[in-house]
Amino acid sequence: MPFIVTEPCIQCKYTDCVAVCPMDCFVEGPNFLVIDPDSCIDCSICVAECPVNAIVNAAEANDAQRPYIALNARLAKSPQWRSITRPRAPLPGHAEWRDVAAKAHWLEQPRGLA
Template sequence: MTYVVTENCIRCKYMDCVEVCPVDCFYVGENMLVIHPDECIDCGVCEPECPAEAIVPDSDDKAAEWAELNRQYAQEWPNITRKGEPPADAKEWDGKAGKKEMFDPNPGKP
């Protein structure tokens, strides 16, 4: 089992999860984070730290469509080990449906 970052991270990108990850398996894109499934040790400490509730175990139904995206972009984006500033409008986007269309494949800045 591994953990997966899902749609609600898009445009929220709070990054609280990054600070607690003992193996630094988060990677940063322009408007969301992903978890590298081969680096995740399944400890689960990231899940309760996410204010947007965007992190779920891969056994959760919500994870299915996001698992491959996490794998792909974890190999392309830079690793992030410290919490940065979330977008100024993150709270406005938290919980909004249909954010998948806003996914930005460009790498972010660690």
């Protein structure tokens, strides 16, 4: 089971994880990253790199994190989202968003993607 990016990434989009991924499986949207489950080799290297603990093993996801399994898979295939292979600066305001718990409603998703 691959790793997934969960709610703490929303509005922060730290990319430390991208720098260590040997398979380039991160995909980037406007305010969130996801992991392409078809590319992830379950190495777990990215987990320790995330400063907001947003990356978890899908097999160990808790009830609140479980919806992110399907979300990562769906958004990774979105033609509007692109593969990211190099780290970038986090989003403006990331420090203020870092400790916000409930921010799923802020996730910017492509329209028309089922």
